[in-house]
Amino acid sequence: MTESRCGYIAIVGRPNVGKSTLLNHILGQKISITSRKPQTTRHRVLGIKTRDQIQAIYVDTPGLHRGQKRAINRYMNRAATTSLRDVDVIAFVIEAGRWTEEDAWVLEQLKNYQCPVLLVINKVDKLEDKAELLPFIAARNSEHNYAQVVPVSALRADNLTALEQTLDAYLPEGPHFFDEEQITDRSMRFLTAEIVREKITRQLGDELPYAMTVEIEQYKLERGVTHISAAIYVERDGQKKILIGKGGSRLKSIGREARLDIEKLIDGKVMLNLWVKIKSGWSDDERALRSLGYDDE
Template identity: 40%
Template sequence: MTDVDFELDNQADALPLLSDVALIPQAPEGFKSGFVGIVGRPNVGKSTLMNELVGQKIAITSPVAQTTRNRLRGILTTPEVQIIFVDTPGIHKPHHQLGEVLVRNARIAIDSVDVLLFVVDGTVEAGGGDRFVVDLLSQSKTPVILGINKADQQSADAESIDHSYIQLAEANGWAVAKFSALTGDGLEALQSLLNERLELGPYYYPPDLVTDQPERFIMAELIREQILLLTREEVPHSVAIAIDRVDEEPEITHILATINVERQSQKGIVIGKGASMLKAIGTAARQQIQKLVMGKVYLELFVRVQPKWRQSRTRLAEFGYRVEE
């Protein structure tokens, strides 16, 4: 257990949530709206891209692949359009029950959106994993845009890399956009392509909303992000966060959360010598959560061993990992 002290950071960055916004207004004449599914292999920058498009951090990012677990919606509203971005788990060959749930949910998303944005890694040529995603998307009737990400990190052989993806797009009649989710270069052109493919429609969400997820979900994700960043490969995806209690007071929000791991050795890594790692995780997570709640936070963390939770349907359901309908 650790008690994490508090500071107030950057109140202006707080995220508008459902409880903070007014009723949905009527959209003006000529207004467009729709859902855009962001799909691709793990670790190609899908979550970073959604954060940049929405303009605020709502999805966690990490150098570790398979960061995204749930279908997280980010909402971008301009005077002309409202785009609801659906960030999906990376499509890959699953190795456990959790992986099967994640990939199944990503596949369901393919047929439940208006436009698909297939994001690829522009620093390497198209490979078998990309072609696997192409085969899935080619079976769908949903319009597809192939987005070549990480343009800012490309080397001298960028032309051959781009060509490997352009060939895949041309074979399926898909538009291509090249950009950097990290720097924002090329995203204006990408947004124009997305706008063109959306139909006239209403506001699905209030204009001030940036995500449809409840605060507790994002709190848990912000804690998990810091574990991924600070422990890296030592505790990759064996972590699930449960927000046990949130007590809101006028001056401070008290949060009690449990970090669930699969093995005793992982518990030791998360806690660290003299609880040093747990304190570092809590301090970093608290700073992010304060931006979410727009106020001071007192964060208390516990660590619990839940053997083989990723293989258990019961445990997966407890931690919020269910197959999407």
């Protein structure tokens, strides 16, 4: 009989390399929100995948970045680095054909940890000349002794099975920590707030890059319908006007997209109410961050 295995795999990298997309495709379900804007992921999110005797617990982390100007940036870096303390293996995600100063900085941080580091080269489908991949891998291997190098395309789900099998080999023998049906450690309230934030980021990423957050004020099931009230916090009146849009059009569009995704997530009917509120300076106020759910996990 095969021994059961269970362990933690941290997915790390600079912002916008496709970490959340990678996790969602591995799980076959969306639990981490995605957008083209850097730093979309703000919290540590566990994604749990149980296959036969193996339970892989993926830790999706905010993108590690050098800029720590505001409290929220410092929070995201703390969330990412504390997630690395007790993991069994690290999947360091970079973009094919692109090595930046930020990537080099992340690599320096990873040298502080004892566990094996796999280099996951994402977005290989975007390489126009596939012959560039081998010299790119050779250059990366000359900088650090990676346990293994695995090229993938998270978006197209290319080579993900091979990546999973490679990572599984580093998981220790032992009992499973979570029920085999469980897919994340996060609550429905959290996932709902994240879906609303994703829709805002996708529609208004340029106008409201980091000055917005979402808090669920009500979440209850009544006669087969889930009633959700969400407060969207911005820092200034001008941002509130942008978010609401002409005649409330932008807010309605965000609400419609979010409701459809939430209905898919919970497999049921949803009544979603969105409110926009001003909380000036929340993103640079440690106390305000904690009250809005940005606590060190």
